[in-house]
Amino acid sequence: MPPKGEDEGTYISAMPKVGIRDVARLAGVSTGTVSRVLNDHPSVTDELRARVRGIIEELGYLPDPSARSMRGKVSRLIGIVIPDLTNPFFSELVQSAEQAAANHGYNIIVMTSFDHAAKEADRIGQLTSRKVDGIILVPCNDFHTIKLPKGLPIIVVDRLMPGYSGIAADHRNGVRLGVEHLLRLGHRRIGFISGPKHSVPAKDRLRGYLDAMEQIQDGGQMAGPSLIAEAAFDYESGRLAGNYLLARARHERPTAIFASSDQQAIGCMRAAHDLGIPIPAALSVVGFDGIPLSSMTTPRLTTVKQPIQRIAAAAVAILLNKQPLPGLDDPILLSCEISEGETTSAPQPD
Amino acid sequence: MPPKGEDEGTYISAMPKVGIRDVARLAGVSTGTVSRVLNDHPSVTDELRARVRGIIEELGYLPDPSARSMRGKVSRLIGIVIPDLTNPFFSELVQSAEQAAANHGYNIIVMTSFDHAAKEADRIGQLTSRKVDGIILVPCNDFHTIKLPKGLPIIVVDRLMPGYSGIAADHRNGVRLGVEHLLRLGHRRIGFISGPKHSVPAKDRLRGYLDAMEQIQDGGQMAGPSLIAEAAFDYESGRLAGNYLLARARHERPTAIFASSDQQAIGCMRAAHDLGIPIPAALSVVGFDGIPLSSMTTPRLTTVKQPIQRIAAAAVAILLNKQPLPGLDDPILLSCEISEGETTSAPQPD
DNA sequence: GGAGCTTGATGAACCGTTTCCATTGAATGT
DNA sequence: ACATTCAATGGAAACGGTTCATCAAGCTCC
Numbered sequence: 159m160p161p162k163g164e165d166e167g168t169y170i171s172a173m174p175k176v177g178i179r180d181v182a183r184l185a186g187v188s189t190g191t192v193s194r195v196l197n198d199h200p201s202v203t204d205e206l207r208a209r210v211r212g213i214i215e216e217l218g219y220l221p222d223p224s225a226r227s228m229r230g231k232v233s234r235l236i237g238i239v240i241p242d243l244t245n246p247f248f249s250e251l252v253q254s255a256e257q258a259a260a261n262h263g264y265n266i267i268v269m270t271s272f273d274h275a276a277k278e279a280d281r282i283g284q285l286t287s288r289k290v291d292g293i294i295l296v297p298c299n300d301f302h303t304i305k306l307p308k309g310l311p312i313i314v315v316d317r318l319m320p321g322y323s324g325i326a327a328d329h330r331n332g333v334r335l336g337v338e339h340l341l342r343l344g345h346r347r348i349g350f351i352s353g354p355k356h357s358v359p360a361k362d363r364l365r366g367y368l369d370a371m372e373q374i375q376d377g378g379q380m381a382g383p384s385l386i387a388e389a390a391f392d393y394e395s396g397r398l399a400g401n402y403l404l405a406r407a408r409h410e411r412p413t414a415i416f417a418s419s420d421q422q423a424i425g426c427m428r429a430a431h432d433l434g435i436p437i438p439a440a441l442s443v444v445g446f447d448g449i450p451l452s453s454m455t456t457p458r459l460t461t462v463k464q465p466i467q468r469i470a471a472a473a474v475a476i477l478l479n480k481q482p483l484p485g486l487d488d489p490i491l492l493s494c495e496i497s498e499g500e501t502t503s504a505p506q507p508d
Numbered sequence: 509m510p511p512k513g514e515d516e517g518t519y520i521s522a523m524p525k526v527g528i529r530d531v532a533r534l535a536g537v538s539t540g541t542v543s544r545v546l547n548d549h550p551s552v553t554d555e556l557r558a559r560v561r562g563i564i565e566e567l568g569y570l571p572d573p574s575a576r577s578m579r580g581k582v583s584r585l586i587g588i589v590i591p592d593l594t595n596p597f598f599s600e601l602v603q604s605a606e607q608a609a610a611n612h613g614y615n616i617i618v619m620t621s622f623d624h625a626a627k628e629a630d631r632i633g634q635l636t637s638r639k640v641d642g643i644i645l646v647p648c649n650d651f652h653t654i655k656l657p658k659g660l661p662i663i664v665v666d667r668l669m670p671g672y673s674g675i676a677a678d679h680r681n682g683v684r685l686g687v688e689h690l691l692r693l694g695h696r697r698i699g700f701i702s703g704p705k706h707s708v709p710a711k712d713r714l715r716g717y718l719d720a721m722e723q724i725q726d727g728g729q730m731a732g733p734s735l736i737a738e739a740a741f742d743y744e745s746g747r748l749a750g751n752y753l754l755a756r757a758r759h760e761r762p763t764a765i766f767a768s769s770d771q772q773a774i775g776c777m778r779a780a781h782d783l784g785i786p787i788p789a790a791l792s793v794v795g796f797d798g799i800p801l802s803s804m805t806t807p808r809l810t811t812v813k814q815p816i817q818r819i820a821a822a823a824v825a826i827l828l829n830k831q832p833l834p835g836l837d838d839p840i841l842l843s844c845e846i847s848e849g850e851t852t853s854a855p856q857p858d
Numbered sequence: 859g860g861a862g863c864t865t866g867a868t869g870a871a872c873c874g875t876t877t878c879c880a881t882t883g884a885a886t887g888t
Numbered sequence: 889a890c891a892t893t894c895a896a897t898g899g900a901a902a903c904g905g906t907t908c909a910t911c912a913a914g915c916t917c918c
Contacts, residue, residue, distance in 0.1 A: 541896085578873090
């Protein structure tokens with residue numbers, strides 16, 4: 159029992175909870191009719207609908223979600239399971255999803271799986287018993303499958319899984335965009351910091367780089383191992399990869415580096431800095447993701463921005479049947495765009 | 509095994525949902541008894557309790573939360589309203605709360621207020637109608653009050669409000685700790701980057717700095733305006749503040765700077781770097797918060813770490829009545845600790 | 859003009875729990 | 889031994905909506 163404070167002002171006067179029957183009585187209709195008004199059921203006269211709405215407003219009636227979801231089939235709750243909420247990409251995703259859901263009268267239950275398949279399964283089970291109307295999942299990296307009751311829609315985000323409906327940024331074309339930007343500036347020796355090779359998005363990003371490099375003469379040959387470094391997505395790995403790519407004589411090392419994540423890019427900038435290579439004068443750097451941090455570096459990072467808000471909005475729209483579920487092996491890809499910072503310029507003449 | 513196109517494995521076979529009556533029938537008891545077992549009601553024989561538990565297990569019975577919260581008074585749901593989920597401090601708070609809640613069989617509904625009082629009120633209203641069992645609130649900065657139905661416990665976190673039960677890090681003593689650390693290293697001219705002056709935590713942190721400085725001879729005088737810069741909590745403001753504090757001849761400028769946030773501290777490091785002041789050789793820097801980013805800088809930032817997990821765990825425990833609600837004007841303060849990085853050392857001799 | 863439809867609204871059943879009250883059998887008091 | 893408590897359990901009402909089977913009334917169409 160919470161302490162009965164002496165503070166009267168804090169609490170709303172405890173009104174004798176108004177229920178659907180009160181509304182019905184006041185409006186002179188049946189509870190069934192009120193219910194249909196509430197759910198925008200078409201078979202209610204406009205005139206009657208208006209009257210009932212009036213009474214609802216007047217009484218300040220709020221339907222009880224528990225009761226609704228018990229008899230009815232909808233809970234107006236969406237579950238979202240992500241590996242790690244402290245990852246800025248995911249926290250922005252959750253925040254955007256919350257916004258999108260709120261616009262439709264839905265709320266979000268968040269859960270973190272810590273990139274652990276067993277925890278992920280447990281979380282999904284909990285959401286199932288909560289009767290959520292849909293699940294947004296960023297699956298953990300271990301290979302695994304998902305057990306779901308029939309009829310509960312799930313949409314996999316970012317880390318696509320074959321066999322599940324998915325939605326993600328178009329990493330491949332996004333990276334291509336970024337690399338082409340560098341090409342247009344005149345760069346030819348463009349290094350690439352790849353993500354961990356087992357990661358699906360990392361593979362897509364590498365593809366995008368190769369796509370772009372193939373366009374230039376000899377690009378295929380140039381994009382050899384001496385220009386590609388594999389690294390985890392984090393800052394320190396990016397720094398090490400940058401060191402590796404830049405530890406060569408000036409006319410041998412890349413004049414530009416595309417990193418698969420902003421954190422890598424920032425690490426790489428640090429490496430360049432430590433080597434005395436000025437950015438963007440002697441080295442252009444482009445990141446990927448568009449996290450807030452990317453605009454806080456000095457100079458501000460040029461990066462390929464993922465459309466997180468659009469991804470979240472689309473995921474919610476799909477779960478709410480406002481938009482068709484994509485085919486199991488035909489995910490929706492949303493295009494990225496370049497956010498120009500101050501880390502790119504034309505290469506210095508050799 | 510990779511999910512086959514005809515995804516049999518994806519869905520659990522649609523079992524004819526097992527309810528409490530099924531359990532009761534199988535166990536040869538009444539539904540009331542099963543319910544009492546479920547809720548750990550004391551008046552059930554151990555023997556019977558065990559048998560019912562067995563059946564529950566065997567049937568894989570999961571009680572329906574909607575039904576429970578409709579008839580009963582608990583929803584096993586906790587609402588958490590924060591200004592901005594992309595702020596690393598808050599996202600860690602939410603994640604920790606989710607963990608703590610999960611340990612008690614509770615789930616979390618997150619909502620963001622965008623630091624807007626009206627939105628905050630709306631969110632709280634939604635949570636109320638969801639019948640959450642408690643609310644964790646990081647209030648927005650505008651001055652305002654909170655309307656709540658009687659009996660719904662709320663706990664204000666981080667940004668304490670007089671008149672509401674609260675829990676937060678002990679900012680004042682935390683800062684004192686950090687400054688004393690600098691004092692022990694031998695620093696005397698210690699600059700301070702303060703937070704925005706209207707912010708309650710910022711005021712507390714400034715107090716902590718003054719507390720520590722008063723201990724040294726002439727400290728009160730030294731901690732004058734030339735050593736204190738006010739700034740927003742963000743990176744760029746920290747950089748500007750750092751520029752301001754450091755734009756003096758070497759023996760006039762501070763040998764150490766304590767920043768009120770890690771982001772400020774990182775901005776300040778950038779400023780020092782741009783001025784050619786090596787860290788920690790010629791300048792020690794200490795931050796506040798302990799966000800993950802602080803360990804990703806080069807050199808790693810020494811910072812005063814807020815006990816976010818403990819704050820979250822305590823907030824949840826209080827809402828679940830595992831721990832008494834603190835008095836309205838007597839918030840729980842949890843102590844911070846120093847996380848030693850590489851940005852502090854003894855001052856160079858003048 | 860009446861059979862067949864359609865439309866709009868009704869009222870009761872129902873969803874799956876919790877909780878109240880009644881009941882029972884055992885334990886206790888005298 | 890009998891009345892009185894008490895603990896453990898059964899049975900059913902209640903919670904607050906949604907939905908389904910009905911029904912009355914207004915139309916259409918030969």
